[in-house]
Amino acid sequence: MSRTAKAVYLHGVGDLRIHEEPVPQIAAPNEVLIRVAAVGVCGSDCHFYRRGRIGRFVVKEPIILGHEFSGTVVDVGAEVEHLKQGDQVAVEPGIPCRRCQRCREGRYNLCEREVVFMATPGLTHGAFREYLTWPADLAFKLPERVSLEDGAMVEPLAVGVQACRRAGIVPGQSAAVLGAGPIGLLAAQAAASYGAHPVVVTDVVSTRVALAEKLGMTAVDAGKSDVVEAIRARTEGRGVDAVIETAGTLPTVREAMAAVKTGGVVVLVGMLAEEEGMLRAMDIIEREYDVRGVFRYATCYLPALSLIAAGRIDLASLRTHEFPLDQTEEAIKTTIEDKAGAVKVLVRP
Ligand SMILES: [Zn+2]
Numbered sequence: 001m002s003r004t005a006k007a008v009y010l011h012g013v014g015d016l017r018i019h020e021e022p023v024p025q026i027a028a029p030n031e032v033l034i035r036v037a038a039v040g041v042c043g044s045d046c047h048f049y050r051r052g053r054i055g056r057f058v059v060k061e062p063i064i065l066g067h068e069f070s071g072t073v074v075d076v077g078a079e080v081e082h083l084k085q086g087d088q089v090a091v092e093p094g095i096p097c098r099r100c101q102r103c104r105e106g107r108y109n110l111c112e113r114e115v116v117f118m119a120t121p122g123l124t125h126g127a128f129r130e131y132l133t134w135p136a137d138l139a140f141k142l143p144e145r146v147s148l149e150d151g152a153m154v155e156p157l158a159v160g161v162q163a164c165r166r167a168g169i170v171p172g173q174s175a176a177v178l179g180a181g182p183i184g185l186l187a188a189q190a191a192a193s194y195g196a197h198p199v200v201v202t203d204v205v206s207t208r209v210a211l212a213e214k215l216g217m218t219a220v221d222a223g224k225s226d227v228v229e230a231i232r233a234r235t236e237g238r239g240v241d242a243v244i245e246t247a248g249t250l251p252t253v254r255e256a257m258a259a260v261k262t263g264g265v266v267v268l269v270g271m272l273a274e275e276e277g278m279l280r281a282m283d284i285i286e287r288e289y290d291v292r293g294v295f296r297y298a299t300c301y302l303p304a305l306s307l308i309a310a311g312r313i314d315l316a317s318l319r320t321h322e323f324p325l326d327q328t329e330e331a332i333k334t335t336i337e338d339k340a341g342a343v344k345v346l347v348r349p
């Protein structure tokens, strides 16, 4: 194949350009060449587009964004055994070193070296393009009945699965998810399929509250009622066994700590811009609740795919918009600007 293909590069703040470039070739025997089918727009893509940086990662060279994607295998390296041409796959976007102690413990999201994560400036390009190569063991064949559109949402669902694992949710427990964005709505559905009931979901955006309700959750409009009171009212005043915080704001972190039952677990997923004043050490000591972080996921793709294949997760209701590759900018802008209407926006190369 010596054809060319399109790729969308971010050159700087608000500056996306389409490049025509050669279709990438397999460079190692463990790689696959994938024709990208669908890419979800993530908050991090929007952040790079608007600000040109996230923390220490600064856009200095043009970079291709997008890391939530599915595609079809079009070529395989000599050592690839579990995939063949035509297989549809969901792809883990982070390459860990696989050799350090954390990796060998199975917690490769915490790799002691740096996980080479897609669409991270200085590390590697993302998926807003027609073709890419990637290590084959990070590509998971989609089970039957799991569409390519679903496949593009395995990545955020994996975060939800990781959150439920970290929360230690078991059947019969109660849970609350603060924030009804894509991660929150997926974490809530994962919690329900892990056996939590009720699963209280809160947000300040009323259309998202309505969507949470449609998905079978106990929805609370945080703009209209006090979240902590509402959660206590549904748990005989005790609070929930597990709170999953996905909004990433100081007030919601405080709510999470106030809404968790004594002895329960708070899981923090949402990234915070500032964290001054967050720690409530005496409350943690006296009520013996655990506060645990979630950083991406490890070994969550297979369970996420199983939950989708089993029909336990409604992904279609979260997909609100779809754009072709040359309208990637529209897709990102829609995600940024249409907080009420847009939940998960897909780009279809
Ligand atoms: Zn993401």
Ligand SMILES: [Zn+2]
Binding pocket: 096, 097, 098, 099, 100, 101, 102, 103, 108, 110, 111, 112, 113
């Ligand atoms: Zn490692």
